[in-house]
Amino acid sequence: MSDISDPPARRTLTLRDVSEASGVSEMTVSRVLRNRGDVSEATREKVREAARALGYVPNKIAGALASNRVNLVAVIIPSMSNMVFPEVMGGINAQLEETELQPVVGITDYLPEKEEKVLYEMLSWRPSGIIIAGLEHTDAARAMLQNSGIPVVEIMDTDGTPVDCCVGISHRRAGREMAEAILAAGYRRIGFMGTKMALDHRARKRYEGFVEGLAKGGVELADWEFYEGGSALGKGRELTAAILDRTPDLDFLYFSNDLIGAGGLLLAQERGLDIPGRLGMAGFNGVELLQGLPTKLATIDSCRKEIGREAAKMVMARADGSLPAETVSLTPSLDPGETMRTV
Amino acid sequence: MSDISDPPARRTLTLRDVSEASGVSEMTVSRVLRNRGDVSEATREKVREAARALGYVPNKIAGALASNRVNLVAVIIPSMSNMVFPEVMGGINAQLEETELQPVVGITDYLPEKEEKVLYEMLSWRPSGIIIAGLEHTDAARAMLQNSGIPVVEIMDTDGTPVDCCVGISHRRAGREMAEAILAAGYRRIGFMGTKMALDHRARKRYEGFVEGLAKGGVELADWEFYEGGSALGKGRELTAAILDRTPDLDFLYFSNDLIGAGGLLLAQERGLDIPGRLGMAGFNGVELLQGLPTKLATIDSCRKEIGREAAKMVMARADGSLPAETVSLTPSLDPGETMRTV
DNA sequence: GTATGCTACGTTAGCGCCATCATGCAGTGC
């Protein structure tokens, strides 16, 4: 008796509640809410109305378990503060937008053990596909990817052997091409500046390609500087000051990304150096954010958005079986900006 | 007969497989893998070994359904390319790191309908909590938050009425304080530059607070400029050129964020304007990225990381019932940098 | 009239796991 006026017992709603409220079976409610199967328009309306009135939100956990289908795509990347990865995410998002699929992000902080942990966690939700940055994984992680039985797309990098599909650019080649362009422009006393890259394999490959490209032209790095922690203008400024003080006759500085490059550029300009005559400079990534600096830094585009889009497409195609394992290597373009002599 | 040599049928593994491989019941395996309940060390080892050998990955979908517990926290934010939000995420991540909880991100693109959709989608996974940016939601979204029965923390902004908990800063007050500081420094011909902010409520509140602050000092905005789309150095440069050409006697420019502010600053310096004597400038956010520009822009810190951390803490505390609904308003500090006259 | 096909539902049997309770079995106290 008393419970008539009790506050609505806050049990969470189920299909049964909607089914009772609308006078049809749970199955029919399920069909209506998923837009599946034959249900008359009259019933559909009745059910939808009841669901709305109750404030019913389906339980995807139960749905996924019953149907063995999950509309999630795991995206595993090293960092969100790198600017590169949010842009890749943008591409993935854009591509998945029109589909049922939803990206779910995991962050590894460039740590292999953490990657392994995050991957395990992600797989335990049985996603429909995995997009994961890089080709270097622990043995256990690689095994998980292989055994997962779902589409795997490794992104960013194509220098290596993918588990399944792969889309990215060759960072080794990007480094080599920059070296060639620098030599072609007549620079000879060349310095390098980048992260301590034990775990950033792509930065390492660019560096290796760069050194190799110089070597082919008979030139060795004149000086170098490695740093730890995030990239920012301040860091580039600081390191550039250090390297220029130490080796004043450098005529080119290659930075492993645009942001520290821009910092270096600002410093060099403050010091009144003739850019690109006396000193040339180049970065990597082609970030848009920096369009607007007084001088445009030479760079190589890393095709971030396109990689994201392509990766999402590959996951979908692989899921419906319309694609064999393949590697797509995009071709980034070198933009000499205003900080390299033109030949 | 023939199937002895068939390739291992790639059914996905279940507890039962591990249980058979290790000779104990499913229940015991479950206990071992979750580190729960009394299981002898000998059995533990046996089970773990079997699970590892098989490459078993638990099915959280089934686990969540059975236990009615999900270790996910939904984080709903407008954008990932705004730099502000990745930093908030950083704070959330840092705080959740040591717990079982995992953030899952949804992006709304500043669109109320999309927010509603994303929220519905998120709730259908029955997360343990929700962190959502802003206090303005559609009626339906607000109802969902209220009915969800889980902790809700609205972040970034405290000017309004939260559904449950809330942590952020008062943007209205931030705008007002900047106005007061500008007037105190003796500037009088003041221009404003910001996004067309129909949907960016926080930018709008800063603007309103700013105008209000000026009004209290008997000053009106001398000129203003609104733009659409993302914020970048280039945009700030362009708009600043326009506003300075149109109203050359401006003696202060207030930008609704640091990035366009920095663009404006670079342009003003190229034009050889005396900063902060002839022209003062200020932005908003206190982004670290820009430390390293030749001149440090005046700004107000938006406490991003702290908001993230606090929000995560509140979700946890609210989940275990140790916290009543509350609003935490952080106090951002104004940094005059080098672009405001000192009084 | 029976056969046939079609639409619009309902019924049943799980999906893989975990909360809960039951159980066996050793050791302990008197």
Place this chain on the structure above:
DNA sequence: GCACTGCATGATGGCGCTAACGTAGCATAC
């Protein structure tokens, strides 16, 4: 000897949903 305690493990039921199949009811065909 018997109850009692504590520990390690097993059996059972069900979380909320959906795939697959079943069927009532009506229309059409001959």
